[in-house]
Amino acid sequence: MTNQARIRNFSIIAHIDHGKSTLADRFLELTGAVTGRDMREQVLDTMDLERERGITIKAQTVRLRHLADDGEEYILNLIDTPGHVDFSYEVSRSLAACEGALLLVDAAQGVQAQTLANAYLAVEAGLEVVPAINKIDLVAADPDRVAGEITNVIGGSSRDIVRISAKTGEGVLELLQRLVDQVPPPAGETEAPLRALVFDSYYDAYRGVVCYLRVVDGRLRSGSRLRFMATGESHEATEIGFLTPSAQPVNLLEPGDVGYLITGVKEIDRIKVGDTLTDAADPARDALPGYAEPKPMVFSGLFPTDGDDFERLREALEKLRLNDGSLTWEPETSRALGFGFRVGFLGLLHMEIVRERLEREYDLDLVATAPSVAYRVALPDGTVSEIKSPQDLPDPGSRTGVSEPYVRAMILAPSEYVGPIMELVTSKRGEMGNMSYLSPERVELDYRIPLAEIVFDFFDLLKSRTKGYASLDYEPDEYRETDLVKVDILLNGQPVDAFSAIVHRDKAAAYGKTMTTRLRALIPRQMFDVPIQAAVGGRIISRETVKAKRKDVTAKCYGGDVTRKKKLLSKQKEGKKRMKMVGSVEVPQEAFVAALRVDDEV
């Protein structure tokens, strides 16, 4: 039993590459949670993707035992958080389980937009923010400047900011002491009915659903009957324990404790992250404040290359959702791509990661349609409907207006790039808001910009125009009515739904030109000329032609070798079977993938 006064629960907020995972490794070492022998780089990043990309997607958690300066042993529960803009939902769940947040900033790169956004989230959640400057061993380190930036954001004195090197370990012990000193201890009521917050969960093939939780009030006993207050489901606490970081079963979790719970539930939909857990026999009256439901902002159709994989795709999405409550989808049918799902994502990186996980971890071959946003269409009867797919946009005659979501975008960049950024934002229909200086060299720009433009290629362009120095964060803003049109792409006169897009009228010609040009290069020559057209309404705005092929014949059937020629042609035939038929036009899978890739300039 640990006295709550000796527990500190905290998260780390850091930008990608600012050294969060390395610092976590140092914590584990210094507190003896992981011995040198078991130490591998970035212990807490368990997914392959996380290690490869050096980013954290899932919240991880670990219980550290630290002997503080006062000679007492403290329990430090570190709840790791994702660093990227798309995952503010995951961040908010992690923060809700903590009393403090460690704000970690790179001594060379300084404060980044995402860090700023997450730091504001922590402040809003009432957390004590403990700042630290990392990588002071770098040649390019400028801790004084960065300290200035930090105090500009969260206040306080720049002298109080700990300067560390997670790599060498310098300053890390001091930082642990700061956490002990500054993060408030939990203040739960041990004698009150049980209330525990489920802040994450994942599916384990052997154990079923594993929940990560934070006990707020009361006692959670192994073997007791529990109730999930939002879903109303009751389950037995088959096993509870701490994460050290390996699972260590215990019989009791008390206020302030962070640990895991296994109930034997296998069905991934039955446990809702964000739910409050209470004792079935002695339930709490009120649930803990819930989280805001994460709202998907970017939508893309995902279709299995092989139509037979549809059910596997559904199962894979269901499994991913266990770890990712923000994932939503509905079935979608495309004439060109068959059966699939329109999936909602928090942002572009989220979309990319989900796709990659589906392909890697579930061995699926997918075609993804161009990402779009949720448009609101005003109908003649006065109602408004929300559409997430270009196919659903009614004809101009059957709608009275279309509005699109805008975001408030915050861009942090060195001041010398203000010109190029303003130019870019203007070309993307953005509107300038405030501009403020974090330091003489670094400026924060505030914009209103259509989300559709961000989703398309804004981030890549921003990076290339600022040599990678700008960082971007955005949050939903209002919907605005704009002049939107639907561009259809026709192959041999037939519209291909997968290529349709809703774009601003001024961008229609450029989109049409890009798609027809790309498709002309991607569609193999057929037995006949294939016109590729882009159209708005009935009007053709762009046209290319794939000329009919003229030669497709094996030179000779030499020496009577009929068998070999049959084999060769059968192999070609198999290749053709992997193509999608659009009318009588054969379109290779790769053409869909390549044509819909957004990384090329438009």
Next chain:
Amino acid sequence: MSVFDVDRHADMAAAYVHVPFCSAVCPYCDFAVVAGADDLAGRYIDAVIAEIQASDRWGPLDAVYFGGGTPSHVDPSLLERVLEALRRRHEFTEGAEISLEANPEDFGIDRAERLLSAGFNRVSFGAQSFDDAVLGRLGRRHRAPDIGVSVDNARRAGFENISLDLIFGAADESDRSWAETLGRAVALAPDHVSCYALTVEPGTPLHREVKAGADAPDPDTQADRYELAEQLLAEAGLTRYEVSNWSLPGYECRYNLTVWAQGQYEAYGNGAHRFRKGVRSHNVRRVDAYIDRMEKGSSPVSGRERITGWNEEIDRLFVGMRRAAGVGPGPGVEALLGTPGGSLLLRERIIEVDDGRLVVRRPLLSDEVHRQILDLQPPDGWVEPADPDNL
């Protein structure tokens, strides 16, 4: 040649003899050939003769074809021994076509006379081009003037059926050089011409060059060249009777017509393919392995496929549709015309039904037709015969 003549070849008996030896291997070639192994020729010919003697007695043969490799590269007396063995085993019909492939660089008057007296009556020259730059690019050992000299030698020796093989689409060839090649070929008054599009076959030196960035033959350019060949050869009185073959009336290659009419042909030598008694089979590809098996008295066959029932009908279309005369009616034709792919081929006028026969109108796209043929399904109620050998 009447339609009746074309299909009559289904009842002919033919034999193929593979002679794998070459002085050098051309960079585009992926046949079962070998260079610098001339010392094996004697043992190889003995092996071929052993295979002939061990084969089922049938015939008499209407056509015999010595292909390669370069049959003209080995000593004529060796080829004569093979012909002798064939004659003893199967006999030849009166006026049987006895054909060999020859290279212009080794066709002196002396060799021409010896081959004629050995029994050959048709010679097919690997002329390929009359442009020395193209010949160089193709890795050929002869130069343009050699072609005229060897054709002349053949005529003087008494050959009355002479064919020229040409290749179009090589990297150094221009429209003009191809037109000149066709003109000079026609000027030699050949009885038969074959024009092949240069093909980049996997595993060849040409393939490696192209992979390393060399220009691959451009299909549109090759289509232009083919169309020019159609035009100039027709003007010279040569009629196209197969995708790549033209001849004066009555000079169609009888061996090839037998293959395309789904007729039976025996085959001897390494990598040789035969079709006998409803079975397509082939020998081991390597020369040494072939010799080894024959010397040990074991079978040289390394693969076989039984062609019966629906497969036989598909096979009839598959081989027959290369011919300008196409194929006669049958369930396979019905099936093809009934598929969406078949309708598309008809709509695009790539195939046509002409006087009851299904013909390819655009031979340059005939692989489209052949791919459709491979996919055809038998009609409802089709009954497959039992497989007697359980192959």
